[in-house]
Amino acid sequence: MESMETLIVYGTRYGASAGTAEEIAAVLRGEGFDVKVVNAKEEKIKDINPYELIVVGSGLQMGKWTGEAEDFLKRFQNDFAQKKMALFASTMKTVSEREGKTDDVEVTRKFALTDKVTKYSLQAIALGFFGGVIDYNKMNFLFRKTLGSIRQQLEKDGFKETSPDVYDIRDMEEIRSWAKD
Numbered sequence: 001m002e003s004m005e006t007l008i009v010y011g012t013r014y015g016a017s018a019g020t021a022e023e024i025a026a027v028l029r030g031e032g033f034d035v036k037v038v039n040a041k042e043e044k045i046k047d048i049n050p051y052e053l054i055v056v057g058s059g060l061q062m063g064k065w066t067g068e069a070e071d072f073l074k075r076f077q078n079d080f081a082q083k084k085m086a087l088f089a090s091t092m093k094t095v096s097e098r099e100g101k102t103d104d105v106e107v108t109r110k111f112a113l114t115d116k117v118t119k120y121s122l123q124a125i126a127l128g129f130f131g132g133v134i135d136y137n138k139m140n141f142l143f144r145k146t147l148g149s150i151r152q153q154l155e156k157d158g159f160k161e162t163s164p165d166v167y168d169i170r171d172m173e174e175i176r177s178w179a180k181d
């Protein structure tokens with residue numbers, strides 16, 4: 001089997017996109033791909049020539065990707081045309097889904113994924129639209145206060161605290177099946 005050289009670059013504030021990137025990597029490695037996973041904040045990729053497949057993802061905060069992940073898209077936007085590329089995003093969409101708020105889901109998809117495709121003229125082969133984590137320990141005071149009110153909502157929607165003050169709202173099966181596709 002040919003091993004497809006793959007680069008996964010992610011931006012994260014609360015850790016979800018790091019875990020999701022590793023999960024995607026594990027699936028691709030299982031298919032024989034050669035995968036490098038990079039945190040955009042820790043390593044600035046200078047050259048994407050060695051890679052055939054590039055997956056770029058970020059968590060969403062107030063509708064925004066992290067600066068470093070966005071910067072990676074921007075810097076290489078013209079080089080992706082020669083590659084297979086895919087995007088993913090970690091969001092609150094799983095909450096909106098459970099609440100049946102389909103309009104919210106679509107607004108989030110736009111900010112998280114389709115706006116990037118348009119802005120950087122990407123020919124993405126796939127757009128991974130995932131949940132994330134709500135981690136009250138990592139939020140600053142203001143955000144903790146602002147998002148405090150959704151804790152009841154998360155409980156009501158059936159999300160359980162995965163560790164103290166942390167709600168992992170990802171669907172790992174959805175992530176694995178996307179990667180496999």
Ligand SMILES: Cc1cc2nc3c(=O)[nH]c(=O)nc-3n(C[C@H](O)[C@H](O)[C@H](O)COP(=O)(O)O)c2cc1C
Binds near residue numbers: 013060093133135
């Ligand atoms: C202050 C704050 C703002 C957020 N804003 C959004 C948002 O605008 N849209 C959304 O879908 N999720 C939002 N989220 C939820 C994040 O998508 C979720 O925390 C995700 O895990 C972020 O990815 P990361 O863990 O890789 O940083 C927000 C979370 C926080 C703490």
